[in-house]
Structure formats: C-alpha cells, structure tokens
Amino acid sequence: MEAPICLIENTANGKFVVNPKAIDILSRFSQPAVVVAIVGLYRTGKSYLMNKLAGAQKGFNLGATIQAETKGIWMWCVPHPLKENHTLVLLDTEGLGDVEKGDSKNDKWIFTLAVLLSSTxxxxxxxxxxxxxxxKLKFVGEFTELIKVKSKENDNEEAEFSRHFPSFVWAIRDFHLSLEIExxxxxxxxxxENAIANKEVEKTKKDKKYNDLRESxxxxxxNRKxxxxxxxTIDNKTLQTLENVADDKLNANFVTQCKEFCDYIWEKADTKMLNDTITVTGHRLGELAKIYTDAVSNSKFACMEDAVVSLAEKENKMAVQEAAQHFEDGMKKIVLPTKTLDDFLTQSSQYEEEARLIFMKRSFRDNNQQFLEEYLKNIHKKKEEFSAMNEEKSREVCRALIKKLSADFEKALKEATYHTQGGHAKFKEDLKAIETKYNVESGKGVKVEEVLQEFIKSQQSSEIIIIQEDNxxxxxxxxxxxxxxxxxxVAMEEELKxxxxxxxxxxxxxxRDNIxxxxxxxxxxxxxxxxxxxEKLDQVIRQKERNQQLYMDQGLPRHANMYQEQIKDIKQEQKEESGPAWYEPIVSTFKKVAGELSTLLHLLTASPFPAGSQQLDRLSADTGGEEQR
Known part of the structure; x- marks a missing residue:
C-alpha cells in the first residue's frame, strides 16, 4: 500500500462500517500479519509515530489544528522491515475525547476494536x-461488559483476557520529568510499573477503585512496555508541520527515542494470533474486522470465541475449496492416457500432497472434523473422476488403434476371404499379426488388455464359422x-480379471497411503x-504466580487468592487438553471416511491405517494401551 486507507469508518450516526476496499486489500495477502494499533487522546501525535513505524515521513494525516483528523480506524499495510514474509499492519485510531463528538461510548468501542484487532x-x-x-484508561475496567472470551457464562472471564489481549506499550509524549523514584x-x-502498582492497604472505596483499575x-x-x-521541538510552527521536517531539525533526544520505539516494535511485536495457535493473515484480519465491527454497530458485546467459530467456518470452507481446486487444476495437467496406472497414481499423489498442504495450512478449529471429511471425500471423488477419464481415454486410443490395424482384416471378413480351404490358418495368422502390432504400439494407456480382449472376443463367432467351413x-x-x-x-478373461x-x-x-x-x-x-x-499457558501461569507472590508479600490476600483460583483453572485446562479426547474424533473420522470410500469397501472391518502405525501406537501407549485405543 502506498498510503493508508480507512478500515473502519465512524459514520455521522455513530455507527461503525467496514470499508470494502480495505477488506479487499487485506484479502490479497496470505502472509502472517503483525498488527500494531495506536490509541489515545486526539492531538497527541499518534499518527507521527505510526508513520515512523511505516518507515515513511508522510502517510497518516497528522493535522495541524485543534480538530481531530483521524475518524474511525485507518490502516496501512507495509512489508515488515525485519520479519521476512510478514506484513506489518498499522492501525491509527480516532482520537479519544474528541469534544466535537462528546460520546464516551464512541471512545469505548474505538478502544475495544483496537484491542481486539491488534497484536500490540x-x-x-x-x-x-x-x-x-x-x-483515561477507564475502558480497561469495563472490558468484562464489552468483551467476552467465551460464548457461555464464564466465572473466570477476566483471567482469560491476558491470554488473548495484545501486548501493551505506553508511549508518553512531551515528557519533562526526571525518571526517578525516591x-x-x-x-x-x-x-x-510503579504507576500502576496497588495501594498496599485498601481503607476506603476510593482506595478499592484506585486498585481495581491498576489491577485490571x-x-x-x-506484557507491558x-x-x-x-x-x-520548542518551535510551534515546526510542531504543526512535523511531516515536512527532517530529523536533523528536531530534538536529537526525541529522534533517538523514536528510533528506539520503532526498533522495539519491529523486533518484539508478535504476529497476531487467535487462541494461541491460529495465525492471522490479511484475509483473516479482514474477516475479524467485519465480525467485530458488526458486533459494535449492533451494540453487542464482542465475543472472541464466536468470532473464531465464525472465522473458522469460512476459512475451513475456503480450505476445502482451494485444496480441491488445486488438485483438480493439477490433474488437468496430466496427459491422458497415462502409460500405466502407476504413472497415474504417482502424479495424482503429487497433486494430492500439494492439496493436503493447502488444506492443512488454511484449516483450523475443525472440531467435529466436518471439513476434513468433506476434503477427503472431495479429493477421492475428483480422483475417481480423473481415473475414469484416464480409462476412457485409454479405451478410445486402443479402439482407434485396433480399428486402424484391423481394417484389412475386417474387410477380408466382410468379403468372406477366410471362408475357403485353409482359411482358418490364414485367419489366425492375420489376427496374430494385428495383436503383435497392437502390443508394440506405445501410448495406449491402462486399458490395453481389456480392449484387445474385447476385439479378439468379438471375432470368436466368425472364427467358429470359418473353422466349420475349412475343408x-x-x-x-x-x-x-x-x-x-x-x-x-477364457485365458484372456482370467488374465484380465x-x-x-x-x-x-x-x-x-x-x-491407504494418502489417508x-x-x-x-x-x-x-x-x-x-x-x-x-x-507453552503459552505455562507463561501465563508463571506470570500469575509472580503476581500472586507480589500480593502475598504486600499483604493483600484477596488479590493473591484470586490469582490462585486462576492458576488452578488454567492447570485444569492443561490436564484436559493432554487426555485422549483431543484426538479420538480425528481417528473416528478417518475410519469413517476410509470405510465409505468406494475403493476401500472390502476394508470396512479393518483399520484404515497400516499395521504398526507409529502415531496410533504411540497415542495408544500414552493413554492406556490397547483398551483405550
């Protein structure tokens, strides 16, 4: 992108609307997205920092008046300066506290969208x-009303936020104090950290409110920085035109600080992830923007789990379609008929491998393996269709060749040339010559024996008559x-069988091999x-254990006990995830599909996996042996 574009427009009636042009841009790249959003009061220089992150002097509109310039959320996608094959997506948000809007709900949702869409x-x-x-960060304390991690009621919703929220970077502009404490x-x-530390003793409701915001x-x-x-600069005119001012005309400390800020973001800002394991690409980011904006515009809370489920369904459908289309496009490149069935299967397996990688890369959260089953059946169906085409093409080539080679022979039959004394010997000689010539011809494909038998069998009644009339x-x-x-x-039929x-x-x-x-x-x-x-859960546990110990040391048992409950819940989740439940649906799906595929009908009572499958054997051993398996 040469310049930013509005991603989410804040309309005059207070509704948020996604810009289709921006979504179209996002849909064009499949690289992982590092998403950096900036929020804060209007006229505080947010756009200047974002332009620096884009490696540009100009881009996001800085403005030079008391009016807020940025409306809604603007987006700029640029190649990541450090991470190869990654896209840096910069989101510049409408300034909070715009007196012309005077709407705290507007600010609340701008802040919420920035949290939901960004990784930093x-x-x-x-x-x-x-x-x-x-x-000014009061919205943080209201997140439980604005954002839900899970669609079902969750007593420990707050504990989940730290797993799904972005890294937090506080940029303090025009700082004029010494960095000293006591x-x-x-x-x-x-x-x-000192500024957001709790008061050690809560004596009043005001103290509790003070602590609750910092605790949130x-x-x-x-992850905070x-x-x-x-x-x-101290020159007011220069301040109003910063996008046109070279670095050597600015305060040297400010220039150095901007560089340190950019270096940190470029190096440390993570790829946007969902549920710790799902990489957000441009296309997925666009879908998330639509899902969350729709929730905001309808004054609902934004549910992360619902967003992932909705995104997963769309992505899995696309995964099936893209994989199947790639397989079909590849199969169309095969020159039919193939010389042998081995040739056909080798080439089809190559394209199936490519299709498999496409499906695996894009598919996620296919909990019931619905889309996996659809993928397997689609590939099998298309393979069978191409196999039938290969066989039919072979028949066409073989029959055309037989027709060409047997033209004189058929003419002789029609003219009763073999209905004479010694005619049968001549008949066999000519028929053998056709068979010999047919066998040495190349490019006949997989139905060579079938068509030859078909031809020879068609001559059987003529041969019987010729034998009877041969004196x-x-x-x-x-x-x-x-x-x-x-x-x-009979011998040819048995050989063909x-x-x-x-x-x-x-x-x-x-x-079997491909399954x-x-x-x-x-x-x-x-x-x-x-x-x-x-690994992510272990990090969260360690972080919460540090906070728990901190509150114990400060004599704040209420806060310490809250973290203890959160740690207990996370460890229980880890325990559940390590059991057999996570893989049993997968095994069931593969067995079901293998049993249904027409080429495996005789394996209905057998496992679809080769004996000694290391994966299944190991899983069996891990979960209680053969009985569990």
Missing amino acids: MVYNSKGTIDQDALD GNKVSADKYL IRMYFG CFVFDFP ALNQKQKQEEEENARKKI RLQEVQKEQKVEEE QKTFDKLMEKMEEDRRIMN
Missing part, C-alpha cells in the same frame, strides 16, 4: 502517568480348434498446536 497496542498520552492519565534513577518500564491493567495486559519522548480340417481338428479358440478367450485385481489393489494401497499421510500431517499439526498452547 500502543497507548499514546502526554505529560506523565498520573491519575488523570490512568482515568531519588533513584529508574527505567521507563519501572516508572510504568496488570491482569489484562501481561513503556517509552518516554522529549518535546520534538482342410477334419472333424476332430475342427473340434480341437474350436476348443482352443474358447480356451484362449487378475490384472483388474492388481490395479484395484494398487488403488487401495495408494488410497495415512493426511492423518499423520493432521496429528503433527494438532500436536504442534497443543505444544504451543501449553
């Missing part, structure tokens, strides 16, 4: 972190020749998701 949220303020600055120099981060900030935003910025043969010889002709047909069984087994083995590969890939993916989620 920058809160921009001026002066110092005092009570007034913290009061005469000791401290870092900006220590300054922030610490609980919801577990602070930057302070000097005045960029060079005595009665015994005629009987022997007729018997030999029939035996040849044997070849068909071999081909059927080839298809079965190939189907097994899909199973293995899915298990790898889900095991990796579980590993990442457990």
